[in-house]
Amino acid sequence: MKNVSTLITCFSLLLFMGCKEKRVATPMDLAKENLIPKPVGMVATGSSFLLSSESVIYTDQEFRAQAQTLAAELKEITGINIGIAENEDESKSEGIILSKKTTNDDLKEEGYELNIEEDVMTISSNHPSGIFNAIQTIKQLLPTTIDSNKIEIASGKIIDYPNYEYRGAMLDVSRHFFSVDDVKQYIDYLAMFKMNVLHLHLSDDQGWRIEIKSWPKLAEIGGKTEVGGTEGGYYTQEDYKEIVQYAADRFITIIPEIDMPGHTNAALASYPELNCDGKSPEPYTGMKVGFSSFCVDKEITYKFIDDVVRELAAISPGKYFHIGGDESHATKKADYVIFVDKVQDIVSKHGKTMVGWDEVVTANIKSSSIAQFWASEDNAKTAVEKNVKLIMSPAKKAYLDMKYDSITKLGLKWAGYVEVDTGYDWNPAAYVEGITKENILGIEAPLWTETVTNMNELQFLVFPRLPGYAEIGWTQDSLRSWGEYKTRLASFKNRFEKMNINYYKSSKVDW
Known part of the structure; x- marks a missing residue:
């Protein structure tokens, strides 16, 4: 009877209480x-x-x-x-x-x-x-x-919790245009590894990629071209808003860049009044840099910039606006200083903090502005002297468009080869003498796209280096070592392949 009672009790529990x-x-x-x-x-x-x-x-x-x-x-x-x-x-x-x-x-x-x-x-x-x-x-x-x-x-x-508040990547959509869906895919890659900034390089000599309603020819004319002479493209403001929202849903801030006063041929070809001679140059599809410049003496130039910043700032919720400022070799030094000072004020007027490549520190920039170190250690040190925070993007370490080695088909090599260990094994707070962590806002890995025409090629240059830059930005310096990291990276082989990512199978990693 005892066994029967037990069975009844258990059956009752199964019926009425789940009894799992x-x-x-x-x-x-x-x-x-x-x-x-x-x-x-x-x-x-x-x-x-x-x-x-x-x-x-x-x-x-x-x-x-x-x-x-x-x-x-x-x-x-x-x-x-x-x-x-x-x-x-x-x-x-x-x-x-x-x-x-x-x-x-x-x-x-x-x-x-x-x-x-x-x-x-x-x-x-x-x-x-x-x-x-x-x-x-x-x-x-x-x-x-x-x-x-x-x-x-x-x-x-x-x-x-993160080591740096700013952990970003840059995508150049000017040299070659990437669709809204492509940019969303790139955002997903950043989110995977807890990165929180996507810097979009929206204008250059080869193409203008964002609709400006008060200056419509920028998209109509400047948006047509790209490196190599293939068809370019541009984002409508609705496209851009879609990208911004997609990123925001993943806690990633979009930072727009309009490069100036150099790298401006696409804008100059669209509006001749921005040139000192009042003539439009031919559209440009090559890779040479440093030959173009806005006419910094004309008031129309600053009216143009004010309109561009106003429209783009209104649809960019983040606090930063990037003005480029690099490789302005066709702009006289004195004119460059005047130009950057004026543009800094325009950016501030529209409620944003100015970011510029490290050359901008040669102007009279405010301590609230941000300098992005990519080439000149002297400029980086000047930024510290001016109490200006730095984004660390040294080309020799952090440029995703650099070749892995001498036989890599994609990419460039002017800053040297950046193998996976080279890209990982450095400390932003010890890279330049005299620059410490308190001077640094964070790290960014730029991808320039002179040689990158599609997502398959993008993946090859981005992976497997991107996770390493994410770790530099997130993980405490004392916890990082290449010997230990490369083992963790190797374990991502199956994930990359399951995601159909065309990653570079570096010999530095035991895949």
Whole structure:
């Protein structure tokens, strides 16, 4: 009778209480997971969390968009549908909990805590951007091959926050034009590795890529060409807004660049009044630099710039506006100083902070402006003397368009070869004597596109170097070493291939 009673009791529990058997968790070691960028702190507890169709994401209203992002990402990667429910008391015994309760002041906005237990995964952050960054980590903790509707994730705790506030990449869409969908794909690559800035190089000698409604010929004429004489293109302002919003949804800021007073042939070909002789030059499709200049003595030049900055600033929510300023060899030095000073004021008038390549420090720039170091160490030191913050983009280390080696077909080599280890193994705060971390806003990896015509070629130059630049920007200097990093990078081989990324199989990495 006792056995019958036990069976009846269990049957009753199955019917009315679910009475499910306690899962025996698979032992897993979080410390052996290969994450890029490397987190600040990671402690393994030797067990695992189960993700299944029964899992639920609990959130409040502030993090609802991130809960939806997490559910969508998990669905895409694993095929598992995850439910979303209101998180009223944060005392759930199982599921994924998005929480604003944090214990670390260092997290600020972008940092997060990830506490993975057998039944509960808790993602904590002060801000939605921190939750988003945690989601990128969770995606990397998932297996690359999914063959079950139940996925186990190694248990433990991760505490993570960035080393620099500015962690960016630049895409030159002027030398060769890239579509809205291409730019969105590039944004996705940046988001994967917790980068938060995309600098778009929107104008150059070879092409003007953004609609300016008060100066329509910029797009109509200046947008037609690109390097090599193939058809160019441009973004309407609606296209640009779409890119900006797509980036913002991933906590990435778009920084627009209108390069001036040099690199301006496409604008000069569109409007002859911007030339000192009042004549339009022929459209340019070559690769030479330093031959063009706005006429800095004409008032119409500054009316033009004011209109361009006004229209573009109005649809660029970020605080920065990049004016270029590099390689202005056709502009007299005295004229260059006057020009930069005036443009700086125009940018400020429209509510933005001016950013320029390191040459702009030779003008009378304000300490609130930003200089982007790419070539001249003397200019970088001058920036520090003027109390101007630096974005570190040394061409010899950070230019994604540099060839990997002498037999690389794509890319350029004027700054030298940048193999994967060369691109990773440097410290922005120790690269130039006298420049320390307190002088640096962050790091940016530019991709100039003289030799890059499509996404397949872009991927080849960007990967596998981009994750390394992301780690330089995110991970604490003391936690980085090439010997350890290259092992983690090698583990991304399957991810790159699953994503159909045409990556360079560097001999420096044991793929």
